[in-house]
Amino acid sequence: MAVKKENSDKPGPDGNVDQIREILFGGHLRAFDERFELVESRLAKETDALRKATDKKFQDLERLAAEIREGAGDRLGAEINNRELALNKFELALGQSRADAENQMAAMEGRFAEQFKQIRTEIKAMHQELSKALSQADRNQASAVENLSQDKVARRDLSDLFQGLAQSLQPEKNSRGK
Secondary structure (H helix, E strand, O other): OHHHHHHHOOOOHHHHHHHHHHHHHHHHHHHHHHHHHHHHHHHHHHHHHHHHHHHHHHHHHHHHHHHHHHHHHHHHHHHHHHHHHHHHHHHHHHHHHHHHHHHHHHHHHHHHHHHHHHHHHHHHHHHHHHHHHHHHHHHHHHHHHHHHHHHOOOHHHHHHHHHHHHHHHOHHHHHHHO
């Protein structure tokens, strides 16, 4: 407004218009200027308060996000540790089971080897006994064959014996037929 007052000091047609305008609207213009300044100051204060509130909300949200992130990280870390612990326990149990199975298999193999050895020994003994029995049977058979060979009668001798027996039983038939 100070500029307008300077213009009103000038003589001329524009100066008179400005003076008239100042007389008619000057009070209203100053009131509007005061109101605009008041609105601008309120707007500046509210903008500043809104900026501060927004900054505070952003800080609160960032802090909350950081807390959630830390909590999730902690839970994730705990879950990882729990799973690793469970996996280690499982691996130990699996290793123990494997060792037990290998020990049982080794014991079973030992028992089987011992049983096979015993069976082989028994089979060998049975073989020896059967070989002896077979040899004895062969000797007995050979002896029986020899005895039979000594006791056997030749066919010619047997035929002569039966002829002589037949002649002695029926001497008459033989003498008549001659």
